[in-house]
Amino acid sequence: MPKVQYTEKKGLVQTSGAGVDLTLGSSSEAHEMTTSFKVQTETFDLPAAASALTLDLEIPKCSILTSAKFEVLTPDTTNTTITALKSLTDDTLISGVAFAVNALGEKIVTPAALASLAADTTLKIELSGNTTGDGVVKLTVSYLQLS
């Protein structure tokens, strides 16, 4: 997979990897900063008899979450909806998700306002009620990472 990198010294370069990195600032004076366009994904089983699930997905500090895409790969028996994407510490990242997990489908949702994450942030989903736990959902998040 090619990765696209821009630096002021080398211009545009494609290397092996994935993603787009824009590194700006003079490399000789050590004040570079990089803006990376990134996507992460996780496929997870819905929790049995629970209405929240902590994911493995972690978004780094100084990232700006731009969107999330939910896909039901296997419908859950129970008619429940994903209501919010939160941090492990219960900060709401995207509210009003309203995505039913008992039928095949997908939905893209965006934050009401853009915010920069002050710390590395583990993601958590909240549901409207307990699920049976036989459903499988894929979550993809896109964000800008500054470093």
Added chain:
Amino acid sequence: MIKLEYTEKKGLVQKPGAGVDLTLGGSTGQHEMTTTFKVIHATSSLDPQDTTHIITFPEGVVLPANSLILASKLEMLVPDADETNITALGISANDTLMLDGELSASSDEVVLLPPTALEFVGSESFDSVLLTTDDNPHEEAMIKITICYMQLQ
């Protein structure tokens, strides 16, 4: 130094300069807008007689109007000999855009700072940032701040 430009008319072009400009909209120029990603930096000693410090960008460099600060880096090139803390960092006395909390000025760590809120700078350009400390720093303390921003024009 190489600058990267994209326009719908010419596609991707590399030319002398620095930075990334993405110009979108009709190639006739009637409804184009440009998104520019840039990094600027400033280095300055801290005023040993005061708790507010103006860090001025190099001549000709400004944080332009209509810019969105994406993140900043703060580095003590010469750490403060006293236990002084940096308590605010912004573009004016009333606007602490880049620091929520406090940082030790006696550490030489490079600290990555998310903006306290993603807000556009406004209609005015700034040639400096304003840093506040909780005490008068040591006279040798020196700081470098790097800011990555996105400008719409």
